[in-house]
Amino acid sequence: MAEIKISLMLKSDACQLAEIDRVVFGGTFKAEDFLNYLESPIYYFNVAKIDEKAVGYIGYMIIAGECDIINVGILPEHRGIGIGNMLMDAMIDELVKSKATCVHLEVRKSNYRAISLYEKYGFKATGVSKNHYKEPTEDALRMSKIF
Ligand SMILES: CC(C)(COP(=O)(O)OP(=O)(O)OC[C@H]1O[C@@H](n2cnc3c(N)ncnc32)[C@H](O)[C@@H]1OP(=O)(O)O)[C@@H](O)C(=O)NCCC(=O)NCCS
Structure with a gap:
């Protein structure tokens, strides 16, 4: 099996991340958005690559020791082989380095x-945001992990 490498996002990854975003999330972020994130010290993107091609990413922000996951997504044809685990491991390493105390996220209840x-990875449900998601409308499950 081809080797999977995890690295921090580079400028040259922006178009590929936008394409992953389009396929996985319907196009929330454009390449320009990823480039803007790269300019900011609070945003982090870890990218999974196979043969130099980006196949998934995790994005998160850290402010005052608190982290929020923005998105984690893998191209459908590369799911189920451990890339989600590898991206979560990369994020946890970064959070430990940054001395973060907690990490939060929201996820569709059906996901x-x-x-x-x-x-x-030790996240626990902390609550539900009613009708948080649109198209289709669905509640969000809020989850957190405390370090
Ligand atoms: C969720 C997602 C990121 C998982 O990525 P992945 O690379 O397929 O995950 P992995 O192969 O590393 O599996 C990691 C864990 O995810 C869970 N998982 C992955 N596929 C699963 C499946 N088909 N059924 C149930 N659990 C599954 C398991 O807990 C698995 O643990 P294991 O390795 O001990 O089996 C991927 O399915 C995805 O991109 N989904 C669409 C985008 C999305 O929903 N993102 C989350 C937004 S909040």
């Missing part, structure tokens, strides 16, 4: 794959 991934 059992992502919820299973987060539970595996």
Whole structure:
């Protein structure tokens, strides 16, 4: 199997991340958005690459020791082989380095794959935001992990 490498996002990754975002999330962020994130010291993007091609990413922000996950997504054809785990490991390493005390996220209540991934990493449900998501409308499960 081809080697999977995790690295911090580079400027040259922006177009590929926008394409992953389009396929996985319907295009929340454009390449320009990823470039803007790169300019800011509070945003972090870890990218999974196979043969130099980006196949997934995790994005998060850290402010005053608190982290919020923005997105984690893997191209459909590369799911189920451990890339989600590798990206979560990379984020946790960064949070330990940054001395973060907690990390929060929101996830569609029906997204059992992502919820299973987060539970595996010690996230606990903390509440529900009613009708948080649109198209289709769905509640968000709020989850947190305390270090
Ligand atoms: C959720 C997602 C990131 C998981 O990535 P992945 O690379 O397929 O995950 P991995 O192969 O590393 O598996 C990691 C864990 O995720 C969970 N998981 C992955 N696929 C699963 C499945 N089909 N059913 C249930 N749990 C699953 C398991 O807990 C798994 O743990 P394991 O390795 O001990 O089995 C991926 O499915 C994805 O990109 N989904 C669409 C985007 C999305 O929903 N993002 C979350 C937004 S909040």
